[in-house]
Each structure stands twice: as structure tokens, then as C-alpha cells.
Amino acid sequence: MAEASPRWLHAAPGVVLALGLLVCLLLPVAALGLASSPGELLAALEHPLVLPALGLSAWTSTVALVLVVITGTPLAWMLARARGPWARVIETAVELPIVIPPAVVGIALLLVFGRQGLLAGLGLGLPFTPAAVVMAQVVVAAPFYVQSAAAGFRGVDDDLLLVARTLGASPRRAVLRVAVPLALPAIINGAALCWARALGEFGATLLFAGSFPGRTQTMPLAIYAALEADLRVATAIALVLALVAFATLLTARAARRWLARPASRGTTEGSP
């Protein structure tokens, strides 16, 4: 019986399930796009909550990304090269913030930097400041970067680095001139994911930095604040965020494709 049934009948359940998920993914985005006319969008953007939140989100997420790239690149390199159980333990620890709910990260940050936290003695006064926004974004978003960059570094052939060293390169020069360029598609991918995650950060920011307009109220927090007063403003901010995220995705994809063209392939040439 089963052999006799037509091919489309075999594929049908899978197609229906896949379509179901696609609708779930795309319908909210479409609704967002249709919710406001361009005129309404422009008007909503003039709401006093919007511009400060937009500016704050832009600079905090950018600073967070820069910090993550500066500190996360060497970490990713070390994780990619290290052997042994300790490296795996550290790698798992680095990935923890991906699976821990952001609100839990917010509480944990308060337990470290809060008034009665572990590092309270240092008198940093970090909570509820713009620096706290950046800190929350770094902790929540860094694992995405480190994971992707480490995967990129793992793909670099050991022999290329050894050859670079025999040609006189110091370990650092070998990494910068050979490993980093070859891992660049993965590094860019990680940076895009990291920035998007930082931009969308909500839970950890709310708990650790609060939601003070102009000071710690980022775009996602402004959406939440606006929702209580004016749905149109909330929708407009949401639409801006969605557009920025979409543009990030497209840019990262274009960059990856450009880097993955044959001229800069990241594999050893001529291997058998």
C-alpha cells in the first residue's frame, strides 16, 4: 500500500508542518509592517521616548560589540586551539548565557555589581547607569560572537599557521595575517549575531540597568514603556528595530558571501 501511494503524499505532512512554522515566523513580522502607514510611523517617531531610546540603543550596542570583539577574539582563538578537559569546561561556561534566561543574567549581574554584591567594595556604582546597559548587553551577547569566531578559527588548517611561523611570523602575526583573515566570514557572522542580540536585549537590562528614559531606556524597553501609553508608538519603535535587524542580517549575509568567493576560500589549497 505505502509503496503505491504517490510521492506528494509522502511529502505532504512535512510540507504542512514546515508551512505552519513559516506562518508563525512571518505573520507577526508582516503584521508589524502593515500596522502603521509611513505617515503614522514618522509621527510616532517624534514621540519623546523614541529618539533618546534610539540613540542609547545605537551607542550602547555598538560599544558592547566593540568590547566583545576586542576581548572575545583572543578568547575564541584560545578556545579553538586549546586541547583538554579544561578548555571544554570554559567553553561550556562561556555558552551559559545563551541558555540562561536574560532575567536571570540581570539578577546575577546585580549579585556581582549591586549595592550588596560581590564587587560592591570597589564602589563602581554600575547598576542603573548606561554602563550597566552595556554590561548587560556584553554578557548576554558575547557568547554568540565567541562561539561563531571559535568555529571559524577551528576551520583554519594547523599547517597554514605552522608555515607562517616557519616563514618568520611571530605567533601573533601568524594569527593576525593568516588565521583572522581566513576566519573572517565566521567572525562577521558572530559580530552580526552579537550586535543584533545586544540591540534586542531586554530582561537583563531591565533588571540591572532599569528603564530610565534618556539614560538606560533602550529601544526594547521603550517599546514596553510606550505600550502602556500608546500602541502606535510601540509599534513604530518595534518596526524600526525590526528593520534594523533585517538590514543587519542582509549586510552580514552579503559580507559572508563576498568573503566566501573562491578568491578568499578558507581552506588549504591543493590538499588531496
Next chain:
Amino acid sequence: MTTPAWQVELRGRLGGLVMDVSFEAGDGPTILVGPNGAGKTTVLRAIAGADMGLRGQVRLHGRTLLDTTAGTCLPPEARRIGYVPQGLGLFPHMSALDNVAFGCGRGPAARQRAHAVLERLDALPLAGRRPHELSGGERQRIALARALAIEPAGLLLDEPLSALDVGQRRRTRAFLAEHLRQAGRPALVVTHDLRDVIAIAGEIVVLEAGRVTGRGRVDALAGAPPTEFVAELLEPLA
């Protein structure tokens, strides 16, 4: 008696392989043969300076590159060894000229030197091309040029012809053999192919399961093969 060019003694365990390799070799090319997994690449990488966790000594013209009992281990960049790994190890994101210039220092002087090396190897027309735009034989030539550009005290070539098709292999083999003979530079060349062995015409060191099981010139080994592997490799000559 003059000191040999290479003095190599490497011991240690690598996965399932127990290495206990000891050999000396003179100037000019020396050919390392052995079945897969015998440790040939490991020996080359350890001499080049990769941290393989092996103990022992490596000397080149009396200069100590590695001596674990004395705590000496020169980093790869201080060894002056030209290493061409099995996949050639060309940097895919750089032009042929930049590949060769990589070891020549920085600035315009480096490119000039790379230029001169490419010219010497008749590879100047390839200078602007990336590795993926080159044929197997051309890539081989660039990899050799790059290794030679640092004026190495010794050369390590790991199956330098394995990635080539038949025609390219024949031409490149002749070029390589000619170059190695002329340069007179100490070189360890790993190969599987009897035609390479004959063309390069150096002394042979046989490596099996992490040990040296035979050594000598090709005709002597063919006359009295020390192991089954050697007998099989040199069978066409016997």
C-alpha cells in the same frame, strides 16, 4: 669526519604511535619513505617546530633546534627551516607574490625579494594570481619559492608532488629534482612514489611504525631490502 647536516632523534607517544626515530643525513636531498601512519609527517612537523610533545634532539649543521634534555626548543620562526606541508599550505587569501613575500620581511624590499625569487624559479608571470587560480604544478612552484625566499638552512617537503595529475607530476618532479640537486641544501623529502625516489636520487631513510627500519641508496636497498615495505616499494628495480 664532518658533522652530518641533519641529526634527528625524536621519541614520544602520539595517539597510538610510539615514536623512536633516530637518523642522520647529509647535505642535498634525503628521501623519507614509509607506509601511511609511519610518522613521516610528524617528524617533519617536529623539525619545523610544531609542538608535537616529542622529546629528543634536532640539529642542523651542528646548530641545535631542539634539545629537550637541555631545555632548548627554538620557535619555528627562529629555525630557518623552509617547510612545505602536504597540502602546500599556500595562504588562499594572498596572491602568489604576497605568499612569497610573507617571509621576506615588510615593505617594498620584501616584495622586491619575492619578485627576485619568483624570477629565479621562472614563476614571475604567476605573481598576481591567487592560489586557486593556479594549476597544481604552479602552486607547487609558488610553495617552493616561498620556502626558499627565507634562505632556509634546510628544506622539508611533505609529499610535494602528491596533489598533481600525471603530466604535471612528471614536469614538476623534474623541476624539483633539478632544483634540489643544484641547491645542495639539506632537504628532507617525504614521498610514496618510486619515480620521485629515483628522480630525486638522494639517500633513503625508511620509517615504519615510528622507527627507522632501513637506510641507504636506492640500488643498495633494492638489492637487499630490509623490510617487506621496502621490497614492495623497490620491487620494479629488483
